[in-house]
Amino acid sequence: MSIINSIFGWFIKKRVHQIELFKKYPLDVQNEWFDSLTSTAANTEWGKRYHYREIKSLDEFKRRVPINDYDGFRDDIHRIIQGEQNILWPSEIKMFAKSSGTTSDKSKFIPVSEESLEECHYKGGKDLMSLYYNEFPESRLMEGKGLAMGGSSDFVPLNDESYYGDLSAIIIKNLPFWAQLHRTPDEKVALNPSWEEKIDQIAQITAMQNITNISGVPSWMLVLLERVLDLTGKQSIKDVWPNLEWYVHGGVNFAPYRQRFHEIIGGGHEMNYSETYNASEGFFGIQDRLNSDDLLLMLDYGIFYEFMPMEEYGKEDPKTIQLDEVELHKNYALVISTNGGLWRYLIGDTVQFTSLDPFRIKVSGRTKHYINAFGEELIVENAEQAISIASEKTGALVKEYTAAPIYMEKGEAGGHQWLIEFASPPTDLDYFTEVLDNALKSINSDYEAKRYRDKVLRMPRIEQVPEGTFYEWLKQRGKLGGQHKVPRLSNQREYIESILALIND
Numbered sequence: 001m002s003i004i005n006s007i008f009g010w011f012i013k014k015r016v017h018q019i020e021l022f023k024k025y026p027l028d029v030q031n032e033w034f035d036s037l038t039s040t041a042a043n044t045e046w047g048k049r050y051h052y053r054e055i056k057s058l059d060e061f062k063r064r065v066p067i068n069d070y071d072g073f074r075d076d077i078h079r080i081i082q083g084e085q086n087i088l089w090p091s092e093i094k095m096f097a098k099s100s101g102t103t104s105d106k107s108k109f110i111p112v113s114e115e116s117l118e119e120c121h122y123k124g125g126k127d128l129m130s131l132y133y134n135e136f137p138e139s140r141l142m143e144g145k146g147l148a149m150g151g152s153s154d155f156v157p158l159n160d161e162s163y164y165g166d167l168s169a170i171i172i173k174n175l176p177f178w179a180q181l182h183r184t185p186d187e188k189v190a191l192n193p194s195w196e197e198k199i200d201q202i203a204q205i206t207a208m209q210n211i212t213n214i215s216g217v218p219s220w221m222l223v224l225l226e227r228v229l230d231l232t233g234k235q236s237i238k239d240v241w242p243n244l245e246w247y248v249h250g251g252v253n254f255a256p257y258r259q260r261f262h263e264i265i266g267g268g269h270e271m272n273y274s275e276t277y278n279a280s281e282g283f284f285g286i287q288d289r290l291n292s293d294d295l296l297l298m299l300d301y302g303i304f305y306e307f308m309p310m311e312e313y314g315k316e317d318p319k320t321i322q323l324d325e326v327e328l329h330k331n332y333a334l335v336i337s338t339n340g341g342l343w344r345y346l347i348g349d350t351v352q353f354t355s356l357d358p359f360r361i362k363v364s365g366r367t368k369h370y371i372n373a374f375g376e377e378l379i380v381e382n383a384e385q386a387i388s389i390a391s392e393k394t395g396a397l398v399k400e401y402t403a404a405p406i407y408m409e410k411g412e413a414g415g416h417q418w419l420i421e422f423a424s425p426p427t428d429l430d431y432f433t434e435v436l437d438n439a440l441k442s443i444n445s446d447y448e449a450k451r452y453r454d455k456v457l458r459m460p461r462i463e464q465v466p467e468g469t470f471y472e473w474l475k476q477r478g479k480l481g482g483q484h485k486v487p488r489l490s491n492q493r494e495y496i497e498s499i500l501a502l503i504n505d
Helices: 003-024 026-040 045-049 058-064 070-081 114-135 167-173 177-182 195-206 218-232 255-265 380-394 429-443 445-450 469-476 494-504
Strands: 095-098 109-112 145-148 163-165 211-215 246-249 272-279 282-286 295-297 303-309 332-338 345-356 359-366 397-406 415-424 461-464
Touching (some): 003 114, 095 167, 109 114, 109 167, 114 167, 114 272, 114 282, 145 195, 195 218, 218 246, 218 255, 255 397, 282 332, 380 397, 380 429, 397 494, 415 469, 415 494, 429 445, 429 461, 469 494
Parallel strands (some): 211 246, 246 272, 415 461
Antiparallel strands (some): 095 109, 295 359, 332 345, 397 415
């Protein structure tokens, strides 16, 4: 092992002790952050609006400050974009992360303070490395380059000092020098706004480099890796990058992609996988155990957490609970207050706790990504599990999919329509459908009840779509690359109808 690698490993692992502390004293750490956030923002316009200086307890904070989604902050954020300051957070806000979510076509501009960049996003990246080196002290990561697949984004200036772009672009632009030395490609290529041109550029540059780790959304990383193989003529990625040891992924459930990564990287080679949970609004979780697929909830990143039971979602005055009240395997909508100036912000994700000591979670879906047209309460986690089961039992490999309800008409039961793009299709699509349906019944009792004798829900209708369909759909919507992804479930037929129209055209 090189001296540089040894020194870096020793330095980066020093953070493990602090992680152990917040695992041991989670409530104390969260309470400290609550006090710190509210006192820091007391003299902002928002703090004066809700009388932060008079708040003496968390219950009082909840009574005074409403839960908001982005629309509740839109006007204040627009004023900051126009150059006003000290509105949501006291330090000057110059950076805005343009949201790439698929739940809405409206752009969201999330304020990124220096504190949120340093104490949350960068801290998350460093902790990821720290936990990895703690697990693999003989790692040789720093002897090569790290390939990061971020978003393709022009920086759009708002005035002489402020700008917006994808969060990944903001992070790359502001990385510390030591991180810039390790990463590839260079900033110009990494931020190329032309996604397809960028893929070719990265493949050509990195095919000749010593890549030891890669990171990015699985669907887009596969596009790049396949391009690398096309360019080099090699059979596996390990033939191109023999020292590759680690893939960091996030943004979507990895389970449907795992087999394809195993094949394309090279089935006989050792490879480590780590998941992260980060978004424009903050960095929330890290997979700290490589033999488990849940995520350690990071509690000292300048974020105060609340959890809304899903039965409260949509109510006029929804109730939230704290860490000491959460239950295992129950769906909660995530509500955050941050050192970027978001207060009781409903991020749109749902999580389930898999452990209460320490607090570990799984992302179970989106508050708007579900199907409940007939009382079946189908969430993304159910769909992902069923897809994995059906794929394993039929030998299929699913590349992308989306599903939506088929509404009742002319006395017929309703149903679900699935559009699936296979990397390896099943030999019998009817059998795949049957296995998927049975898997959903075993996972979701509400779905099973509605499927009883086809009275409310009939057998799912699965349609295999041509290769490249979802890629072309995202391209037409200007959503290639980065954190853009296919919405897995929708309670409306808007997405599925537009994909069907694309196929018919």
